[in-house]
């Protein structure tokens with residue numbers, strides 16, 4: 001079994017995986033990061049969305065071995081020092097989640113959207129989410145949360161990295 | 162004034178933080194030491210006889226612990242059905258055995274045959290491919306009409322594949338027939354309520370563990386009602402006494418009905434964990450979910466509505482074929498009967514109603530309740546035929562509805578139920594206002610200028626929720642009571658732990674129930690904790706479905722809180738050296754009426770647990786109460802929905818332009834959560850009307866077994882919604898005055914949308930189209946109607 005190593009939520013990790021092991025399996029089963037979910041087997045639901053080298057990726061479409069050497073961010077890494085990220089907080093404020101199963105993928109996907117488009121329209125948010133299925137919320141409050149998070153981020157002073 | 166805490170406040174959900182930070186605990190997130198995995202080899206044939214089965218190669222495969230077949234389950238019960246329907250001849254319904262693993266025959270694609278338990282999931286899957294199975298294919302009963310007309314037999318004991326043939330109310334048949342014969346106008350409609358898959362985003366999962374030291378079984382499962390699973394599985398399938406079986410439903414990622422039922426996989430992992438003496442875990446993948454989760458709806462109906470010359474409804478008659486699938490799922494038989502026939506009055510004072518329902522076995526996945534369950538089917542049938550009637554007699558659909566609304570409450574319908582409250586004109590007025598009906602013609606003209614056909618669709622609904630009075634449902638065939646239980650435990654320093662039999666899988670009970678308790682006790686919401694989902698912690702409860710949690714579960718909590726307050730008043734009276742009758746409890750303080758003497762909630766709680774100065778001769782120490790609340794009646798949420806669509810005549814594509822809902826849920830505890838429930842229901846109903854549908858081919862192959870083939874509504878398919886709860890009439894028979902909001906959106910939206918599309922298509926004279934209204938279906942209808950429209 002090939003050995004792989006990557007950085008997950010800022011921490012170096014390594015492991016041995018079969019060639020067929022998916023990134024989402026490595027995260028959930030080897031690293032115990034169960035916040036990333038599996039909702040389908042055809043790469044359509046987006047419950048498994050994580051950021052790989054800064055871009056949103058469905059972790060069920062990528063082999064763990066392909067992510068060797070990558071920077072991976074999962075939902076577990078989004079809250080800093082107990083404080084939720086702007087996107088996470090907007091989901092709570094605007095009731096953008098019910099059962100919570102699609103939620104990690106939604107948060108990661110919208111985090112990426114706001115990176116590439118700081119001022120999306122409602123239609124753009126809805127179009128962006130074509131790879132994320134939610135069965136609970138009817139998307140109404142997810143869209144609201146995304147737009148509110150975008151406004152909040154625009155209003156923030158640019159943080160020195 | 163907007164409330165910021167307690168009943169009526171949009172309190173933010175306390176459960177959100179764990180879900181938003183990846184700390185939710187769903188069944189598949191759990192792993193037990195020494196855990197093994199099971200993979201089920203399922204039938205790829207709709208109907209077949211098992212000719213030979215050889216598992217020796219699979220047994221020898223790497224990592225395999227044990228391979229199970231039906232032989233291992235000799236002496237074990239089948240999966241039971243929780244409801245007995247008596248047919249029109251007084252005979253019990255046909256109830257064929259539903260084995261855990263197929264015995265001799267397979268009856269639907271997905272029917273489990275062999276279970277391989279191995280060290281890893283991948284090994285179990287690999288080994289399953291080594292099973293040598295020979296199936297002799299038998300003709301399959303797929304189409305219900307063919308199945309009841311001498312089609313292939315699914316079960317030997319059910320001739321013509323009839324589970325039951327049910328008349329309701331039997332005594333009304335002749336009067337209804339006569340009223341229809343003599344009526345001024347009769348509108349006739351044949352329609353189909355399309356078969357759906359609930360599709361909670363979390364696939365089902367089950368993890369069984371057995372501890373031989375104390376002979377204890379534990380099942381973690383994706384369930385809406387862990388006690389129901391414990392009872393059904395323990396008593397009827399595996400023969401395990403309750404005290405040796407713990408069922409836990411931790412965080413559950415949506416249910417919508419599909420996680421009510423007791424499934425074979427749950428019984429399997431519980432059974433196998435003892436046999437192999439290792440924890441055994443199963444997690445469904447999505448394809449497996451499509452062919453093993455109970456499906457929903459699937460009715461084929463004919464409805465006739467008789468009217469007088471002024472459009473007053475005189476009689477309604479319907480006949481329905483309801484698909485049961487290959488086996489009876491837990492609640493299946495009651496969905497097309499007691500949850501459908503009893504709602505056929507809708508919002509209208511139709512004096513005479515009769516329905517005949519035939520439940521049909523087919524070689525398809527079992528069908529059971531899905532969000533709304535029976536009530537969406539009833540609502541769709543009524544609201545479609547009413548709209549068609551309005552068109553036929555040339556009356557405004559809103560006016561025809563108004564003319565026939567029930568306006569006096571309580572109202573005894575001719576179909577057994579008594580509505581306690583409602584104001585259907587108020588919800589209609591409200592929805593027409595928020596949907597800006599007045600501006601519709603201008604919007605229609607604007608769409609027309611862009612070459613689009615705009616339509617305006619209205620629908621009303623009524624549902625029976627708060628399920629249900631036990632004596633009533635017992636008389637109707639239920640094999641269980643439908644009360645709810647709650648223990649309220651006040652801790653020594655005054656914080657409160659509530660143990661509820663309701664189960665939250667997205668509904669936000671941890672927040673809402675805490676609001677109720679905090680409000681009644683005058684304490685902070687943060688001082689109240691809600692515990693649910695574990696049979697070893699909560700009292701015997703019936704779980705969450707049928708929009709019952711607040712109306713029934715919440716009422717049980719209120720009952721316990723009231724008992725707590727009554728006892729605490731006694732303690733306070735002692736502490737204040739006053740008569741109990743003079744003690745008032747308000748804002749978290751007990752005071753002696755007419756004086757300034759008082760004692761705080763926390764002091765009374767402490768006295769109850771440190772009873773040094775305490776009336777021990779009169780009352781026991783401690784402050785904890787358990788209640789079982791059995792509702793006096795169903796609750797009857799109602800509402801009016803308006804959908805506006807644009808149809809592109811060149812492609813047949815339907816775009817939902819706006820959707821407005823005016824609901825009467827009675828009192829509302831958390832408006833934010835209630836609105837969220839409506840949003841989700843609307844999306845599911847719009848999904849049903851526009852795009853969702855389960856398709857079997859003639860041989861019984863399930864063609865829609867993935868998200869590539871089963872169209873789930875996406876964000877871009879839906880508009881933002883306008884939701885209003887202001888036209889509310891409180892429920893008259895539960896302490897909170899609440900009615901339930903979980904299913905409404907899915908019930909009222911399909912007819913509103915279909916009515917809107919048919920309004921848009923009215924220039925083509927298209928009277929009806931069956932759901933889902935896919936572009937190809939709409940385009941074909943337009944194309945077929947074009948010459949006629951052009952000739953006019």
Ligand code: FES
Nearest residue numbers: 043044045046060
């Ligand atoms: S699990 Fe990755 S897209 Fe569904």
Ligand code: FES
Nearest residue numbers: 098102134135136
């Ligand atoms: S919150 Fe349940 S699937 Fe989105």
